[in-house]
Amino acid sequence: MPRMTMIEAIRSAMDISMARDEKVVVFGEDVGYFGGVFRCTAGLQQKYGKSRCFDTPISELGIVGAAIGMAAYGLRPCVEIQFADYFYPAYDQIVSEAARLRFRSAGQFTSPIVVRMPTGGGIFGAQTHSQSPEALFTHVAGLKTIIPSNPRDAKGLLIAAIEDPDPVIFLEPKRLYNGPFDGHHDRPIMPWSKHDLGEVPDGHYTIPLGKAEIMRSGSDLTVLAYGTMTFVALAAAEETGIDAEVIDLRTLVPLDLETIVASVRKTGRCVIVHEATLTSGFGAELAALVQEHCFYSLETPIQRVTGWDTPYPHAQEWDYFPGPKRVGEAMVAVMEA
């Protein structure tokens, strides 16, 4: 099987989707001729022409609003927001329009759009190139929210998202684009070509939305993670020697509650990890669900390890980022409490 970076896997997903279905169109800022600032759409304009892959004005509202109109017409737009930090101007179109169109028109009009955006930190991008806004989507009924953690999943989930009849927010952990990152920023970088999850089938395949994956099975405690934090959690398990079950949620809404509950009922302990700020982060929802469904199995309080409740800083990046040390400490605490 070929090995791909996450960028190549994402590009391959769009390429295959555009080849199979001429209704699929791709656009966004710098997405056309240049192929995107992260190169995810490189070559698509050349291959499919300017009216199926093109540059847009710098208006996230315009990008999503136009996509909704196109979807209502019958196309399948897969659009890019250059960084997740810049989706805010489009939030009204996402929440008030894309998410509610099927409901409010009783199915007469639907909005099968995919909104891709690079998310998360770890690249010294400071406040406006590092945010993890997933909880701002998970609170919105009508949206589906995906965060893949590796090339294989990214491709299968993106194809599934494009084929999905509902609006999907597709968050791409930018720190994982070129290789798995476990939070040890001072160690050499591993490329996807050296990692099993860099093995990506060439052709069409999908990974179903709403299915988590157990990345490491274990019996001591359950770690719920997604995106970059999956690898941080795996590193913390290794380093603490705690036999953690590490679950990569992959899809936040709809959530694979079954897998989560089965695991926590088995281990009796739970740590939740994300990069986003703590308060009202998606970890809060996970903690609420776990205590509700696993109350009588839980031996110690669920712990959350997250970004602090501050804007994402520049110089202090590694004090902000929830690395393996902080995750490991929480794992130890949950074992000992």
Next chain:
Amino acid sequence: MPRMTMIEAIRSAMDISMARDEKVVVFGEDVGYFGGVFRCTAGLQQKYGKSRCFDTPISELGIVGAAIGMAAYGLRPCVEIQFADYFYPAYDQIVSEAARLRFRSAGQFTSPIVVRMPTGGGIFGAQTHSQSPEALFTHVAGLKTIIPSNPRDAKGLLIAAIEDPDPVIFLEPKRLYNGPFDGHHDRPIMPWSKHDLGEVPDGHYTIPLGKAEIMRSGSDLTVLAYGTMTFVALAAAEETGIDAEVIDLRTLVPLDLETIVASVRKTGRCVIVHEATLTSGFGAELAALVQEHCFYSLETPIQRVTGWDTPYPHAQEWDYFPGPKRVGEAMVAVMEA
């Protein structure tokens, strides 16, 4: 002491603030000559002139963006978004700008603005006049979020918000504007003039941000509520006969965790109630915190009673709204579990 409706109390807060400090300015859609669609600013333009209270174009972005600029200049803008359902166009200015300005400029520029908006349902306003978006603010570091439940609190908290050096989101439960509402929509309406909490001091006073109020003390279980749900919870306590401690949080960020923890440690049981959709609602954060801080006191799983994960409907309003029946059932369940 005079009795006021919540509308009068809110108007009085702005009136007193404008009289005391000429830096306070008030604007928004229909806010000037007409005095606001809910009449909260009636008379202020006549009293303080057109340059301190005025109508704006229909641009929530413009309203908040201009307010941020004015605050950076040194004014104290208190602006109105006509319904909380319409803040989305201003979200970028609120999150990326107001909330971060102090931090990113290391205090050189600050954004002491208040953004008032009517929130919540119960008026057959359907999707676009009923939403409760508080969780979309509580996730944002740098913002403070307030939801008063009665005239006395509304006035004291609004004056405190206007005097606060940080940006404050001030959510006004519109179903409480004219009287307490306990969710029994088929019973006669009680006006604030008949209720003790309608007693509002005439002059200047503040209620500190970050302090919850115990609306009913009890020993069986703790109900965490805010806004309209405070009265629904009180009704449910009465109707089930369960000796519930009902806490009105009043401020969501900063949160009065101390009062919450003391109560749940005492009762050992907890029900959380809000109108907003369940997933990633503020109830999730409350549940996560309560299980973390009261784990060893909790006798049964925390239950959340909330709006369903659907857009807010029109005809089915009373099946959507978390009324005393649903809250009561959860209370019984938590007692019996």
Next chain:
Amino acid sequence: MSDYPPLSLHVPEPELRPGDTPDFSNVAIPKAGSVPRPPIDVDAKDIKELAYSIIRVLNREGEAKGPWAGSLTAEETLAGLRHMMTLRAFDARMQLAQRQGKTSFYMQHTGEEAVSCAFQRALLPGDMNFPTYRQAGLLVASGYPLVDMMNQVFSNEADPVKGRQLPVFYSSREHGFFSISGNLATQFIQAVGWAMASAISNDTKIASAWIGDGSTAENDFHAALVFASTYRAPVVLNIVNNQWAISTFQGIARGGSGTFAARGLGFGMPALRVDGNDYLAVHAVAKWAVERARRGLGPTLVEYVTYRVGPHSTSDDPSAYRPKTESDAWPLGDPVIRLKNHLIRLGVWSDERHKQAEAEIQDGVVAAQKEAEKNGTLHAGGKPSVRDMFEGVYAEMPPHLRRQRQQAGV
């Protein structure tokens, strides 16, 4: 700096407030027939003055004048009159029904009937409108059943949108009427996207976007103009300037530009201003703009100058912010009366036939209401099911919603 006098804030005010005597003599109104009609492939920069004028066809005498006249046969014009009369009768009944507690809310079109009724007749089947809440004439003029409209207003068990939306928030894909959103302006850019999709698909359909004067201040208006201009989308961008946005007069949204049509000039697109109370003028301009779009000549911005005679909605009382008799003084007259007079002058209509038509239409509306009420009204009779609340959020109900539906016991 001491040599500069202090600044002060300019806050525009309407000339008239409650208590004042309405006087619109300062509103410049060109004579019917006086504004030229350029070819559809005209260069936008050669017709900039059309953004500051008012295209009018019907004069005071009920004659159709000038180069924009003649876009409709007498028969078509008669149909137009009927559409407007139907919308007005429909409004009156529904306004009353709201007062009777049969629904929660209603919004009338009084005085603005010509805009949506005439525009619709310039479209072809398959075209798509992205309307606001004040263009139900698009539905009426396309033959959408009144009963279905009423079912929606009553949120009853036959409501096409299943009780999920506020009254008047209709939706009909079949009739080229996009689902109305309560969030102002959002649909303006969506219309441009739909039009772009038609172009991408090498189709011949066009889109039509609608917005109110007040709502042009919103973000989506700008995005729509930017995208339409850049991609030359086959779309007609319609601004209905009815002088008011709830209590706020148009000067607050418009600012220093003389007109809303002028906004189009900064985007290099043809911008026309038309008498919105003149059915024939609206139709002629709509046809021109629609033809431009369909011929691949790109977007057109059209401002309809009209007046909101009624309150903003059933929640509003305009006497608090404008003179009660302002609407009587409105110089562009009543669209129904103007078209009626024209048809009488043409010799194809009379006062008697008009009265008779009024009665017939009224009967039809009353009959439709009876029919609709059989399916229930908001608080009585048949209701949409509670299950419906959980369905349709997604194409397939995800597990968490299934759990919640069970909790709700439905």
Next chain:
Amino acid sequence: MSDYPPLSLHVPEPELRPGDTPDFSNVAIPKAGSVPRPPIDVDAKDIKELAYSIIRVLNREGEAKGPWAGSLTAEETLAGLRHMMTLRAFDARMQLAQRQGKTSFYMQHTGEEAVSCAFQRALLPGDMNFPTYRQAGLLVASGYPLVDMMNQVFSNEADPVKGRQLPVFYSSREHGFFSISGNLATQFIQAVGWAMASAISNDTKIASAWIGDGSTAENDFHAALVFASTYRAPVVLNIVNNQWAISTFQGIARGGSGTFAARGLGFGMPALRVDGNDYLAVHAVAKWAVERARRGLGPTLVEYVTYRVGPHSTSDDPSAYRPKTESDAWPLGDPVIRLKNHLIRLGVWSDERHKQAEAEIQDGVVAAQKEAEKNGTLHAGGKPSVRDMFEGVYAEMPPHLRRQRQQAGV
């Protein structure tokens, strides 16, 4: 409908892509001195053509021509040259420092130095700029210490914004430089609000808003124009059209209008287009617009026609999307060389003095860098404290942040 040919999507393209030979002969450039200078209280509608022209002062021979010439003394002009040279030297050092790993990111001004350097000299103390990341000339020309700028770029322990922001996101209230946001365009409407506040307070200060060509497509641009137009805010609205938005040429944001200045026409505000590589023209136009604002005459929209010679940022490589030699072919020349030639022609400057000044400035920048590096660079030496991350989120640290700070062990 069969009689209409299929539509297709128009996607604008730059005329030149990598491999093409740059040719700007189609860009119409008026002769220096040829555009009239209206009085500051001119009616916007009488100067619409200024939105489609280019105000220029310096001609090819280095002469200052026409009605816009003469806004500066020779001494002030010499200072301007120094500011531009300083900014260019600063850029070169910081670009290098980034390549050396001393910081994470940098953005240059190459070719655009005149715009911010000249504009600043038209302001008075107390006025406030709301800049983007490409107007550091505002700081340089106002005498802000280079060391402080470098401390910010290095995110070191003396960084005025405490390591919290990306390099080049300066902030200085004292120097009238509002904190830069990484979210494009947001500051445009804030500038209007600041200006409104000045008017509300009966002050005489004015605000100046900055935006790039690409960013005019954003929501905030529209809100700013609407509010500025309605309330006649004392603000200058500046669009820096450097032809590119990362890889996207200006035609994508501009669409069918010939210019960005034209956007102002739809709002009834004076809209001027100026040669952004002509220090004297920029200063003269800025002074005109600033004076209008301060005299209570309202907002002005100014488009600076310039060219982004360098890459968008240190993360960008323009050779992937435009011809490598495009910048050499840019017909408006280099702002530094043009002003230098003018001063030589005036007889107050010479090639030798220029070389000498270059060396002096270079020495000053190098010395400042040494000074700054004593406070650390991004990955070495002094750092802002981790405590700083928790402070300044609110005026007073709330309990939950105090708990988190303790958890972080700081």
